[in-house]
Amino acid sequence: MAKLSAEDRALAEAQRFCAVENENRLGMMGPPAKIMVNGQPVFLCCAGCESAAQEDPDETLGKVAKLKEAVKAEKP
Numbered sequence: 001m002a003k004l005s006a007e008d009r010a011l012a013e014a015q016r017f018c019a020v021e022n023e024n025r026l027g028m029m030g031p032p033a034k035i036m037v038n039g040q041p042v043f044l045c046c047a048g049c050e051s052a053a054q055e056d057p058d059e060t061l062g063k064v065a066k067l068k069e070a071v072k073a074e075k076p
C-alpha cells in the first residue's frame with residue numbers, strides 16, 4: 001500500500017479486497033495491481049488476477065461496487 005500514490009491508496013482502501021480473489025486483502029501480497037476496467041480503476045491483489053478481471057468486466061465492476069459498499073457500511 002505504501003508504494004501507491006495518495007490518490008490510488010484512497011481508492012484501494014475504499015475497495016480493500018481484490019476484485020477477483022475477494023478474500024485477499026489488497027497489499028497482502030505486495031503492492032496491489034491497478035488496472036482499468038471499462039475506464040474505471042480496479043485494484044487486484046496481484047498482476048496474476050488481471051486476466052480473470054478482464055474476462056468479465058461487468059462482473060468485476062459489480063464485485064468492486066459490492067466491496068466498496070461493504071467498506072462504507074463499516075463506517076458510521
Ligand SMILES: [Zn+2]
Pocket residue numbers: 018020021024044045046047048049
Ligand atoms: Zn491476485
